[in-house]
Amino acid sequence: MATCLQVAVASCSIPSSSPATFSNRRSIRAFCSVNSRSSAKIPVPLVNPKDPFLKKLASVAANSPETFLYRPSNSDTPPYLDLFDSPQLMATPAQVERSVSYNEHRPRRPPPDLPSLLLHGRIVYIGMPLVPAVTELVVAELMYLQWMDPKEPIYVYINSTGTTRDDGETVGMETEGFAIYDAMMQLKNEIHTVAVGAAIGQACLLLAAGTKGNRFIMPHAKAMIQQPRVPSSGLMPASDVLIRAKEVIINRDILTELLAKHTGNSVETVASVMRRPFYMDSTKAKEFGVVDKILWRGQEKIMADEYSCNCCYER
Structure with missing residues (x-):
C-alpha cells in the first residue's frame, strides 16, 4: 500500500x-x-x-x-x-x-465412530452384556466382514459378562449368545477370538468357538462358565415358571454340549464343573481348552530364542 x-x-x-x-x-x-x-x-x-x-x-x-x-x-x-x-x-x-x-485441513465430513474404525481393521469388539442390541450389531458386523472378504480372518475381542451382569442378574436371554455363536459357525472366514477382561457364561462359549489354534487370552483376563439362570418371574403363574425352568434346563444342556465340543472335554466333565461358577485365569483357561495361547508382550522373542536354543542342542 x-x-x-x-x-x-x-x-x-x-x-x-x-x-x-x-x-x-x-x-x-x-x-x-x-x-x-x-x-x-x-x-x-x-x-x-x-x-x-x-x-x-x-x-x-x-x-x-x-x-x-x-x-x-x-x-x-x-x-x-x-x-x-x-x-x-x-x-x-x-x-x-x-x-x-x-x-483446507478441516475434515469435509464428520469422522466415523469407533466401531466403524475397528470394523475397517476387521475387528469386532464385544464389550457389553449380550443384550439384543449388542447381538444385532455383532451379527451384522460378522456378515458384513464376510461379504467384504470371505478369506481374510475376523478378529473378535471379548470383554463381556454374557447374558448376566457381574452381580448375577439376568439381562438377556440365552438365545442372544446362541445367535452370535451360530453366526460365527456359518462364516467362511477364520475367527480369531481374544479374551480381554472377562469372558463369562455365553461369552466364554464365544471365546472357545474361535478357530482352533487362534483362540487367545490376555495374561490377566478371566474366563468363567456357569449354568444359565432363570429370568425374573415376577407375578407369573406357577405353570409359566415351570415352562421357563424347563427352557433354562434345555439351554444348559446345549451350552454344556457346545463347551465340551470346543474345549475337548467330555460332557460329564463340563457338566460337573458347571454346577457352580467355575472361574479360570489365563493358565487354567488354556489347560481346560477354552483358549490355545496366552498373549503377553515379548513372548515372540522368548519363543524364538527358545526355538534357536533347542535347534543348537539337537545338533
Whole structure:
C-alpha cells in the first residue's frame, strides 16, 4: 500500500517551470487527476480480496490517487476510514473469515465412530452384556466382514459378562449368545477370538468357538462358565415358571454340549464343573481348552530364542 501511495504522489508532482500556473488546491487536484489517468496504471499491491478494507483502499488508490494527497489532520479519526460510508473498526467474531490454510485441513465430513474404525481393521469388539442390541450389531458386523472378504480372518475381542451382569442378574436371554455363536459357525472366514477382561457364561462359549489354534487370552483376563439362570418371574403363574425352568434346563444342556465340543472335554466333565461358577485365569483357561495361547508382550522373542536354543542342542 505504501508503494501505491508513493507512485500516486510521484505521478502528481508539479512542474517547477510554471509555479504560478496553479494557484489553488482545486487546480492541483484536477492536475493530479488528469496526470494520473493519462499516465501508466498505478500498480496495486496483492491483497486479500475477501478483506473489504484493503480492497477498498486498493480501489481508491488505483482510480483516485488524489484522495491520498491531502488527508484531513484529525487525530480522532483513524486513517482512511472516511472512505467508507459507515466505517466499522472491528468485525464481530461471526463475520471473521478463517484463513484458507486452516480450512483446507478441516475434515469435509464428520469422522466415523469407533466401531466403524475397528470394523475397517476387521475387528469386532464385544464389550457389553449380550443384550439384543449388542447381538444385532455383532451379527451384522460378522456378515458384513464376510461379504467384504470371505478369506481374510475376523478378529473378535471379548470383554463381556454374557447374558448376566457381574452381580448375577439376568439381562438377556440365552438365545442372544446362541445367535452370535451360530453366526460365527456359518462364516467362511477364520475367527480369531481374544479374551480381554472377562469372558463369562455365553461369552466364554464365544471365546472357545474361535478357530482352533487362534483362540487367545490376555495374561490377566478371566474366563468363567456357569449354568444359565432363570429370568425374573415376577407375578407369573406357577405353570409359566415351570415352562421357563424347563427352557433354562434345555439351554444348559446345549451350552454344556457346545463347551465340551470346543474345549475337548467330555460332557460329564463340563457338566460337573458347571454346577457352580467355575472361574479360570489365563493358565487354567488354556489347560481346560477354552483358549490355545496366552498373549503377553515379548513372548515372540522368548519363543524364538527358545526355538534357536533347542535347534543348537539337537545338533
